[in-house]
Amino acid sequence: MAVYTEVPDEELNRFVADYDIGTAVSFKGIAEGVENSNFLLKTTEGVFVLTLYERRVDPADLPFFIGLLEHLAARGVTCPQPLRDRGGNVLKTLCRRPAALMTFLEGVWVRRPTVEHCQALGGALASLHEAAADYDGRRANALSVDGWRPIFAAVADRADSVAPGLSAEMETEISFLETHWPQDLPGGIIHADLFPDNVFFLGNTISGLIDFYFACRDMLAYDLAICLNAWCFEPDMSFNLTKGRALMNAYARRRPLGEAEIAALPILARGAAMRFFVTRLYDLVNHPPGAFVRPKDPMEYAKRIRFHRSVTNAREYGLGL
Template sequence: MAVYTDITEMELGAFLRGYAIGDLLSYKGIAEGTENSNFILHTSGGSFILTLYEKRVEKNDLPFFLGLMEHLARQGISCPLPVHRRDGEIIGELAGRPAAIITFLEGMWPRRPSAAHCREVGKVLAAMHLAGADFQLSRPNALSLPGWHRLWEGCVDRADEVEPGLRAEVSADFASLEAAWPADLPAGVIHADLFPDNVFFLGNDLSGVIDFYFACNDFLAYDVATCLNAWCFERDHAFNLTKGTAFLAGYQSVRPLTPTEIEALPLLCHGSALRFMLTRLYDWLNGPGGALVNKRDPLEYVRKMRFHRQIGSASEYGAVMP
């Protein structure tokens, strides 16, 4: 559930006079996103999303995130288009916070993704990787190995509270991942958080990709690994080979993976699972409200780490050498 800064209709009316999107008809805070406050706006010009950026988002990163959305939308990717203010800017200020308005995308995120959904996600991920190639800004991945270390330092002493033995298990993973992490895979702009709640469908047709607030520059295949983790496991924690095959075939139909990328997938999947385990573990142990309030279970990702550790080759994910 979103952080929720309330705003008055007077403040919002004044803010909207900076835009040419018509008269305000209604606005309602929505229960989506975990980092920011989001509102659906209805104006005489249509529906929009208003986002207030809360303190967990670095203000200096906003031109990257919003500029990327605009860049991708203009290249034909179905993602929100930031609305320009009358002064030409795409970032304003509302209720003391940086704020932006983006177009509203119809569609529903799939609570139970099918193989057909996975194939479409593979295609759009590859299309985003290609379309991002000529984006001018760059942003290092704050959640690659050094970032994981910082998270782990905030959790390590209490990791065994979550599961006995977790401290030793994760420490060993750090050693093996650091020794083997690739140095020279194809890199570019990645979404870095393409979970099902960030992809909208109308039926089986993908209608939009949202939430670019973790986007950064890193190995393209690392984004592929994150999607395998996010889309291709069942609720019983089993990997679904049909979905993995569909996702990778969709991706490769738009951008074939190199043999080196395919070989690196087990390691990248393992590392990506560690990354999401660490943010969940950190929030679990350090977030507000103790362990009671609506938090995601780090153990789901511990299970995925164990799965990837025993993978022999990327063919077990459904990958086919090009």
């Protein structure tokens, strides 16, 4: 949940007046999203989401994200669509921050994904990969295998205060991942953060995907591994094989996985869990007292890593079952 910036009414009204969307009749901060400030804006003409880009989003990447959203929508993926102001601009400035106005998507994100939700997600992820295949924007994944050690190194000396022995365990794990990380798997544009709060449903049907601000080029199967971590573990960190099966097979039906991808899934899952472990650990030990956002627990991802270490075959995730 986050609103980092207060938008004074005069500035809001000036901003809205740049567009052909009428005048503001309601403006509420949304208690979701931890990277940017998001507001639900209702005008006399419709409902929109206003995003102010805060820390962690590099303004130089914004054209990549905006272009991707337009590209995906043109290929039938329901995602927020940036509005252009009267001068044709998508990226604007509000309260000294980059800002963009997007269409509002209907749907509710599921707090407790079911097997049906995981199945729907698998299909949507494959469709997303297909739709983005001919997008020519370039953005490297700063949070892939080469990014984990620097983040971990910055906080490793405090890791043992979170759990005894954690520092040595994760040091070893990162070394293993660096040595064994797959190369040359099929690549493309990945969402890279497709957690339940970024997937809107109406009933069991996906109505939209949001928050593409980690999207980048990487191995497609790595995106599937991120979803496996985010959707198929129970609150006690146990792995739900039925959900894994629903997700993996729905994905593979739409985009069949190659042999190398299948063989790599256990290590991709370990790496995907490491990616969220290191950023959560970093955010936890650097958490300013009294900050708006409650830090997420890195141990949820340490436990996933330990689970994945025990997996030798993608069938153990449900693939092909």
